[in-house]
Amino acid sequence: MEACYPPQYQAVFPRIPSNPTLEIIDIQKVADLAHEAGARLVVDNVFASPILQKPLDLGADVVCYSATKHIDGQGRTLGGIILSSAAIIVDELGPFLRHTGPSLSPFNAWLLLKSLETLELRVNAMCDRADHLAAAMSQAGIDCLHPSLPGFKQADLAQRQMKRGGTVVTFTLPGGAQQAFRFLNALSIIDISNNLAIAAALPPIPGPRPIRRWMNRPGWKWGSPRA
Ligand SMILES: Cc1ncc(COP(=O)(O)O)c(C=O)c1O
Secondary structure: OOOOOOOOOOEEOOEOOOOOOOOOOOHHHHHHHHHHOOOEEEEEOOOOHHHHOOHHHHOOOEEEEEOOOOOOOOOOOOOEEEEEOHHHHHHHHHHHHHHHOOOOOHHHHHHHHHHHOOHHHHHHHHHHHHHHHHHHHHHOOOEEEOOOOOOOOOHHHHHHHOOOOOOOOEEEOOOHHHHHHHHHHHOOOOOOOOOOOOOOOOOOOOOOOOOHHHHOOOOOOOOOOOO
């Protein structure tokens, strides 16, 4: 870390946990290193959600969310949230937002505010299922990653820093992309999209990002040509 962040850098911007490998970085340690180097620590807390991990309490300067994920939770709107001190939000970010206009519509902001009322319930329900799924898959011999698993290489840090293991389970199928596409095509309840942590329990896609109009063509399957 010290070698990576000489003083000319203004910010360190990790995703914690990372997508999709679920690597966890010690926020307190990285905040200290960043501050020593005169940089700010900006944490993408999307995978943990505000329910499981509180980077501002651990020394981060800024926390950001894709509210499209857990916070909306129902695939209704895109949105983003930036949390920081009043000085950063009002003095630094405020003029940028005012001049460039990336603001939510009042209706979308209302949707996201309503969603916060059920966020904790939804995240905990998703964590219950993720714990269960990860345990069942690793018992079945599938190469599986989830912070709740005893063999997770950063289990200690995960327990210290996060309330629970999170809502995403990552696994590798031995048959590579072919088997991954067969698996995706066989799903009947889970929907396929490039979102996560919403009600349809979406699996991320190996390879290029999906576009729904391809998927809606009759007979189209994952792994088939796009023409
Ligand atoms: C960890 C993480 N952060 C940020 C994003 C960006 O989300 P959005 O496209 O809604 O801004 C994603 C998208 O998958 C993500 O997985």
